[in-house]
Amino acid sequence: MKKSLLTLLAMFAAISTANAQVTGGFEGPNANATPASTVAEALTLNDDANVVLTGKIVNSLGDEEYTFRDATGDIIIEIDDEDWNGVKITPEDTIEINGEVDKDINEPVKIDVKTFTVKQAQ
Numbered sequence: 457m458k459k460s461l462l463t464l465l466a467m468f469a470a471i472s473t474a475n476a477q478v479t480g481g482f483e484g485p486n487a488n489a490t491p492a493s494t495v496a497e498a499l500t501l502n503d504d505a506n507v508v509l510t511g512k513i514v515n516s517l518g519d520e521e522y523t524f525r526d527a528t529g530d531i532i533i534e535i536d537d538e539d540w541n542g543v544k545i546t547p548e549d550t551i552e553i554n555g556e557v558d559k560d561i562n563e564p565v566k567i568d569v570k571t572f573t574v575k576q577a578q
Contacts, residue, residue, distance in 0.1 A: 496528035498567060503559040507567055510552045513545055533567045543574065550575040
């Protein structure tokens, strides 16, 4: 009985140690720690780079695409219809978008918007 109890305890300790090792991960600098903050910067980044931009949607291009403008230029953004959540935006509204650069061959650079917030007038 003692032998099987000791064997069981040894197996439990081995499993616990193995589980502790599995929960690790990378701790250190993140290449995307400081996302681009202007359209001009976003245009120079690689595909899937993170961006946080503040500006205005100036017009609709159809098919969930819009022209977004800040002080440094224009870029096409894509906001999926279901991501609007009933929010209405006009060209006078300043918004902050969070998304990723989308670079496809023979296509203009776009931003795939993950979230956006309307900024309050200050």
